[in-house]
Amino acid sequence: MWIPGFREFNWMQDMWLELDRMQREVGRLFSGTSIPYSQSFPSINLWSGENIVLATAEIPGISPESVNISVEGDLLTISGSRAVEELQEGEAYHRQERPHGTFSRKVRLPFRVDGNKVDASYARGILNVKLPRVENDKPRKITIKSD
Amino acid sequence: MAEPGKALESRREQASLQAESTRPRRVFVPRTDIIEKTDSIILFADMPGVDESHVDITLEKGVLTIYGTVDAAYHEDYDIAYAEYSIGDYRRSFTVTDEIDQDKIGASVKDGVLRLTLPKAEKVKPKKITVKTA
Numbered sequence: 001m002w003i004p005g006f007r008e009f010n011w012m013q014d015m016w017l018e019l020d021r022m023q024r025e026v027g028r029l030f031s032g033t034s035i036p037y038s039q040s041f042p043s044i045n046l047w048s049g050e051n052i053v054l055a056t057a058e059i060p061g062i063s064p065e066s067v068n069i070s071v072e073g074d075l076l077t078i079s080g081s082r083a084v085e086e087l088q089e090g091e092a093y094h095r096q097e098r099p100h101g102t103f104s105r106k107v108r109l110p111f112r113v114d115g116n117k118v119d120a121s122y123a124r125g126i127l128n129v130k131l132p133r134v135e136n137d138k139p140r141k142i143t144i145k146s147d
Numbered sequence: 148m149a150e151p152g153k154a155l156e157s158r159r160e161q162a163s164l165q166a167e168s169t170r171p172r173r174v175f176v177p178r179t180d181i182i183e184k185t186d187s188i189i190l191f192a193d194m195p196g197v198d199e200s201h202v203d204i205t206l207e208k209g210v211l212t213i214y215g216t217v218d219a220a221y222h223e224d225y226d227i228a229y230a231e232y233s234i235g236d237y238r239r240s241f242t243v244t245d246e247i248d249q250d251k252i253g254a255s256v257k258d259g260v261l262r263l264t265l266p267k268a269e270k271v272k273p274k275k276i277t278v279k280t281a
């Protein structure tokens with residue numbers, strides 16, 4: 001039997017649950033216990049092409065040698081470290097907002113990637129990684145034979 | 148010596164008072180490090196996507212404004228599938244007092260990081276006075 005009141009009540013409960021979740025999210029934003037830098041840096045965008053994925057990451061001010069890119073199946077790992085300016089005697093930071101230290105990000109890709117054909121480039125602080133799909137993993141068109 | 152942080156103050160909070168942008172772009176406040184050295188102040192700003200030909204630095208009435216323009220990075224034959232960051236320009240303003248030698252401000256961009264060198268004016272450089280013995 002359908003009881004309108006009950007439905008209303010459930011909807012209210014859902015709303016409170018939702019509000020509760022939002023409060024926790026907001027609380028996390030301001031309490032400083034949000035995702036640490038090492039797990040959130042760098043920000044990654046994924047672009048999908050035909051049997052290829054392009055991963056772009058904003059990593060300004062690093063040398064390309066200090067970034068490690070590895071692929072294992074469909075798991076892409078970008079890790080490295082960003083150095084801080086070494087201070088001399090009598091020098092001080094007035095402001096230090098730029099993230100620094102070691103970082104490591106893992107991203108699950110939509111398909112398995114051929115690690116030998118991965119191509120990475122770095123320009124203007126942006127890393128571009130092209131990840132082609134494994135050849136024998138590509139979708140095959142199956143023709144139906146008729147007698 | 149000058150009070151730390153006084154020579155260069157962020158005007159981030161005044162961003163809303165500034166004129167509207169003529170480009171329909173998002174404008175981000177770049178993350179910035181400011182280091183005070185004995186004879187200069189060094190500023191580093193993270194501006195990924197910006198190169199030396201796409202950054203404007205203006206100094207007007209004691210306000211130093213950095214503006215970096217980013218070309219929309221659309222990748223042909225690709226569709227965006229997942230995004231953690233969005234693309235936009237960068238703008239941030241700082242108040243520069245006369246403790247800075249405003250004619251000698253230097254700027255360079257490397258790997259998406261803007262580096263500004265703001266040399267201190269002669270008069271505010273710390274001077275060491277040696278006491279002579281009679």
